[in-house]
Amino acid sequence: MSDTLTRRNFIQRLAVVGTVVVGAGALAACGTEGAGTDTDDATALACTDVSALTEDEKTTRTTLNYVDASVTEGKNCTNCQQFQPDAANATASCGKCLVVPGSINPGGYCDSWAEKTA
Ligand code: SF4
Numbered sequence: 499m500s501d502t503l504t505r506r507n508f509i510q511r512l513a514v515v516g517t518v519v520v521g522a523g524a525l526a527a528c529g530t531e532g533a534g535t536d537t538d539d540a541t542a543l544a545c546t547d548v549s550a551l552t553e554d555e556k557t558t559r560t561t562l563n564y565v566d567a568s569v570t571e572g573k574n575c576t577n578c579q580q581f582q583p584d585a586a587n588a589t590a591s592c593g594k595c596l597v598v599p600g601s602i603n604p605g606g607y608c609d610s611w612a613e614k615t616a
Pocket of ligand 1: 564574575576578579580581582594595596597598602606607608609610611612
């Protein structure tokens with residue numbers, strides 16, 4: 499009888515230890531990944547605050563499929579005719595656009611992209 503209890507206890511403890519080890523490993527991995535993400539977020543330029551815009555202006559951004567980071571090779575806001583860069587820092591600050599209301603990322607893109615000619 500005590501032999502059965504010992505075996506049962508051993509298996510239960512093995513399961514608990516295994517769960518703890520797997521859980522600790524998962525937490526460690528999350529901690530490392532989270533630290534990298536925080537660093538990336540701190541250095542990334544985000545021009546996504548639409549809190550000061552009207553509903554119509556927000557709709558324009560959405561309708562034209564504005565994105566903060568272009569996925570269309572060779573096309574982004576910096577080489578678009580409509581982009582109005584920030585005077586103080588053209589590439590590292592949010593700018594404006596003649597078509598899309600609100601803050602515009604130099605690396606952004608939308609359906610109204612037009613090649614800059616001058
Ligand atoms: S029209 Fe579109 S691609 Fe051109 S600057 Fe404005 S948001 Fe960027």
